[in-house]
Structure formats: structure tokens, C-alpha cells
Amino acid sequence: MSEMTTPNAGQAPVPETPAPSRRRFRLLPADPQARRFFWWQAATPFLAILFASFIGSLIMLAIGKNPFMVYAEMFSFSFGRIDSVGTILFRATPLIFAGLASALSFRINLFNIGVEGQYLIGAVFASIVGFSLKGLPAFIHLPLVILAAMLGGVLWAWLPAYLKVKRGVHEVISTIMMNYVAFSLMHWLIADIFIDRSQVIGAGGYGSPRVRMPLIEQSARIPTMHGFFAHFGINFPSHVYVNWLLFVGIALAGVMYYVIWRTPFGYEIRAVAQNPDAAEAAGINAKRQMFRTFLLSGAIAGLVGLSDLLAYFGYLDIDFPRGRGFDGIAVALLGKNDPFGVIIGAVLFGFLSRGAEGVQVFSGVPAEVITIIQGVMILSIVVAYEIVSRYIRIQKKKEAQ
Template identity: 65%
Template sequence: MFRKRRLGLQVTAPLMAVGFSVLVGSVIMLAIGANPLQAYAVLFGFSLGRIDSIASILFKATPLIFSGLAMVVSFRMGLFNIGVEGQYMVGAFAAALAGFGLKGLPAIIHIPIVMAAGMAGAMLWAALPIYLKIKRGVHEVISTIMMNYIAYSFLHWLLADVFLDRTQVLGQGGFGSPRVRTPELAASARMPTLHKLFAAVGIQLPHYIYVSYLLFIGIALAVVVHYIIWKTPFGYELRAVAQNGPAAAAAGINSERVMVKAFLLSAAIAGLAGLSDLMTFFGYYDIDFPRSYGFNGIAVALLGRNSAAGVIVGALLFGMLARGAEGVQVMTGVPAEVITILQSVMILSIVVAYEIITRYVRTQRKKEVGA
């Protein structure tokens, strides 16, 4: 009886949170003299009513699935890996090196190498923070934030001075300026898009859509992460250390080893977050490489209540809002900032709603036990 009501609550809570944030958004839009009804009609109609929008949402969600999963692993370990941001950028750069540096490989070998390079680069960037954590007790939040800054500057330097693509064509008399980017990835390093797959089921995706097999890799990885956390001895150790370190140690678990493994696993997953843009959209790493997948991954993991399945839902919601924002900006007079506010309020209220429910459930359960 109660179980059913709890399930109902868990579904209605996020819906109510969305409703609340829509309300807040309306107030802001009315204040700046825009029409909220029109804006929401566009936001939802544009992002859910067109096939190219759906595909674009899937594309935008792909990197967030990886960064969200990376956060889930670290949160489950009781660590806060804010460094996912820097890790995925270093990973993407390493992947780019493997992508344009190696030539003449068949795609079936080249693509896995590029992905492995992405994971390795990110793990390398995570190695120092976890070393400092274990050996020197440096809090991982501080060290990973610092590593993020180092990553930005280090990558800029590598781009501008070391690996700049010097073969770019310029106009007569120095017209235009060379782009600050790496050479282009070999064709064999490009991840195929889903056009053929969709065509097989009768849906023709427009050519300007970039959603790729990384989406399925992300979903498969979600299953793997779920399995690791809940069904393996390592997952058991991980949860034990996170919940009660001394007790786990007393039970003979080497908590330091578990922490190192979990942190590096989190980083390895993070290393895949930038690959969707690198291997399908850009085909090179440049000064304009998208940022914030790491930070958005934190929000996605929170939205997904730290579960692998929840991350996929959260990533899709983020993708939908981002796509909707493009439509709202173009088709209505509402600036993109309002959508960003809406996004943030939505996340905040969903998290708060969950917290309220958890407490409510707890008190109910106590009452039931008492009765």
C-alpha cells in the first residue's frame, strides 16, 4: 500500500518541480515584457516536435551521460570529483592526438585507440589529485579544481604553440587569421553517426545531425556502472568504504585501493565525455572546444539521484532544455539567459523536491513501523 504511494510520489515530485520552475520562469518573462505562453509553447514544441530536434537532443545528451556517470561513480565512493571538467578536456585532447597522429589504421582499430587515449588522458589528469588525497590528505575538491585551471591553460598552450595546425589555407595578403586548432582527425578516427541506423527503421535524419554510436556506448556504460556498483565485490567494497570507512577497514577492505580504483574509474568515464564533439562534430580540438560538461555532469547526477538510469534521464532533460533554448532565442523575444535561469531553477527545485520526499517517506516509514 505504502510502496505504491511512494512510487507515485517519486514520479509526481519532479513533475511538480518542473511546474514550479515554469512558474518562476513565467514571472521573469512577464517582468521583461515577454509572453511566457508563447515561449513555453516554443520551448516544448520546438524541442519535441521535430525530428531534427529529437536527434539534436540525443546529441546534446551524449556527453552529459558520460560526465554524469563519472560523477555517479565518484559520489557513490563518497568523493567529489569536480575535476571531471578538466579531465574530459585533457582526455579529448589526448584523443585528438591519437586521432590525427595515427594514420592508415582501419576504423575498427583506430576508433577504440582514440577512445582509449581519451580515457588514459583523463586518468592521467586524475592521478595527481587522488595521490595527494591518499598520501597527503589533500581534499580532492581543492586539488581537482586547481587541476581544472591547469588543464585550461596547459591545453591552450599545447594548442597555440605545439600542435597548431599550420597547414591552414589563408587568403591573399594575410586575409583572415589561422584558427587555433589541431590538425583534423583521420577519417578512420571519426565516430559514425546514426544516419544509417535511423534510415534502417525508416527515419531519414537531416545531414546536419551529429548524434553517433557514442550515445549507445553511453547507455551501455550506464548499465555497466549500475552493475559494477550493485553487483560486484568491488562495488560492495566501494559502497562500504563510502558509508563507513573504519567499519570497512575493520572488515578487511583496503579502502585506499578502493578509492584509487573508483577515482580512476570516474576519470576514465569522464575521458569519454568530450569525444562526441571531437569525433563526430568538430573533427579537431580547438580553442572553442565546448566547456562545462563536467559541471553539468554534477547537476545531471544530482537530478538522476546518483543512479545510472537517472543520469540518462537527466542528460536527456538537459539536452531538451538546451535545444528548446535555441528555438526560444530564435523564434521569440526571450533572451537565452532566461532559459538558463529556468534550467537552474528546475534543477534546484527537483533536488529540493526529492529531499522533501525522502524526508516524508522516512517519517511515514517510522510511523508505519510504530503502528
């Protein structure tokens, strides 16, 4: 990914045009006015997080807890222990994919609320390919499983995308309906079709088999990153499952950044998002682009469940974690639909989720308080972005006069 931030490196400089690429990658805008606004914009997420924490503090005060102690506990639990750090990264991994999937659809003004259903179907596909193909080497099996997961996501995104483009059905309602259908379908496939009948039931035939699919072959499991981190002197204990999908997610964010800002495909996404009619007039097939982007969003969504499936459980059961799709929406909003912002948002949510466990155990604060903070954070972050961009607009107008 480091190559793509300097696409013209190694090429001879062109004297006539004063190297636009270098200007584009300046960290701060050159113009002092733009620089001032940049700091305003950079500060917004922090203001929103502060506001959400403030609301959380009010709730903690209401149930008789000292918010400063709770937050201190949250931080020391999350960053004072190496297994917490690993867990945060592990929790962030699916959220990176979910956030990227949501962000991509938001980029073209489509609201793929169906990441939830798409990743469940993706996990079903991955699980089937993962346990049914036997004897393959990992370098063939693992990519096949990943492709299957993406295919599942695409399939589940296809109908809402088709209905949106051809029939004008609002994608929010159709994807939510698809989410419910996906869960029932997954339930049926696990319980009635692919249930693992070879499970050994407790001694004497007591107990009942788990409602799960057969175990996924070792050749389709994702290895953990422990060895990689050990090079840097970070030794995660074995009950931490931080795995290579974290790396895949970060790489995918880089690819997405490149696609959106550096390719014709991404240009069409941005043009359609700005003004579909103008894009049409400029020769872009807006509907086709929306359709493709939506399917691509579904493909990324298909990957959301893999970290849990291939690195942690090793099988698909009916208690497979849900709700990642909705967290992904929040993460995308936090990251302002920017791929690298999504990574930061995902790590923040990983921290909140790990911290919630800490405060629940050590401070007696229900983990739901943290859920409320997350909800408030989403709202305050979009409100904050809106206020700041409006402030900037007014300032620009004033200074232009």
C-alpha cells in the same frame, strides 16, 4: 544490456530459495507501504522540474513575455522538428558521459568537480592520437583514440585522487584548480605545440590560421547513427550529428549499473559510501577503493569530449566547448546518481539546451533564462528528494509505532 537485467535467466530454478532475482526486478515494490512511497519518490523530479519552470515563468513575466507561449514554443520547436530531436540526442551524448562520471564519484561520496578538466585533457589526448597515427584501419584507430581519451581523463584525475587519499586534500578544491590548469595546458598544447601549420590561409596570404590542431584522420571519426535510425523510418538531416557514442553512453550506463549493484567492486563502493569505518572493519580497503573509483570516474570523464571532437568538429581548437563537466554534475543530481536516471537527465538537458535556442530565436527570450531554470532545477531537485525522504522516514516511524 538486456541480458543483465535477468542474470539468472536460463538457469534452473532453485526451489529452496524463492527466486530472489525475480523479486528484485519487480517494477513496483510488493509491499503496499513501500509501493506508496515509491510513487512519492517517482513524483519528486517532476515536482522539482515544475518548480524550476515556475521560477522561469516569473523571470519571463518580468521581461514581459507570456510563459505559456514560451513553453509552448519550446516544446513545438523541440519535438515538432526531426532535426531538433536529433540535436537533443546529440547534445545529450556528452552529458551522459559527464553525468555518469560525476555520478560514479558521488556514489562513493567523492565530489569529482574536475570532470571539466579531465575531459579537456581527454580530448587533447584523443586529438593527438587521432591526427598523428595515419594509415590505420578504423577498427584499430578508433579504439586507440577512445583509450587515449580515457587515459587523459585518468591522468588528470590521478593527482586529486592521490592528494585526497594520501594528504587529505578536499577533492573539490583540488579538482577545480586542476580545471584551470587543464584549460591553460590545453591552450598551450594547441597554440604552441601541435598547431596545424599546413592550414591553407585565404587567397593572397590574408587572414590568419585557426588556432587548432591538425584534422583528425577519417579512420578515427565516429560515424553518425543516421543509417541506424533510417531502419525505423527516422531520417535525420545531415546537419544533425547524432552518433554511435550515444549508443556507447547508454551501454556504459548499463555496465555501470551492473558494476555498482552486481559486482564486489560495486559492493565495496556502496559499503564505503555508507560508512568508511565500518567498511574498513569489514576488511575493505576504503582509501584504495576511493582512489580506484575516482580514477574510473576520470576515465569516463575523458570520453565526454569525444562526441564533439570525433563526430562534429573533427579537430581540436581553443574554442572547444566547455562547461560539459558542470552540466554533468547537474545531470547526475537530477538522475539521483542512478546510471539510467543520468540518461534521462542528459536528455532533459539536451531538450533544455535545444529549446533555449528555439525560444531565443522565435520568442525573443534570452537563452540565459533556461540556464537559470537549470540552476534552480538542480537545487529544487535535491531539496525535493530530501523533503520526500524525510517525509517517508517520518511516515515509517509513525506506522511502526
